[in-house]
Amino acid sequence: MSQESVPEHIGQEPPVPAQSGAPGGLLQxxxxxxxxxxxxxxxxxxxxxxxxxxxxxxxxxxxFPFPG
Known part of the structure; x- marks a missing residue:
């Protein structure tokens, strides 16, 4: 596999939309x-x-899809 096809964010958590500070947003x-x-x-x-x-x-x- 070439390095161009590997995303740069490997090992990092994917971005999660802001949950207005609510804990457990990922769990939800x-x-x-x-x-x-x-x-x-x-x-x-x-x-x-x-x-x-x-x-x-x-x-x-x-x-046959239809009865004959």
Whole structure:
């Protein structure tokens, strides 16, 4: 890997927007990111469950998108 592709801020914390002096701003940001990740994973699980319900009984999806 060339040095041009390495960011200069390695080893430093990424810039965090000012939280008006509130302690735990990073913790709050992490909690918000985790909540968003959990919501995304829940949606993905729901999508996978609904697609599994549409799978034929033999367990393999039909090669054609529409019933023939």
């Amino acid at each position: 940001q992490m909690e918000e990111l985790m909540a968003a990740l959990n919501a995304d994973l829940s949606q993905l699980d729901a999508d996978l469950q609904s697609s599994a319900e549409r799978t034929p009984e033999n367990g393999s999806p039909s090669p």
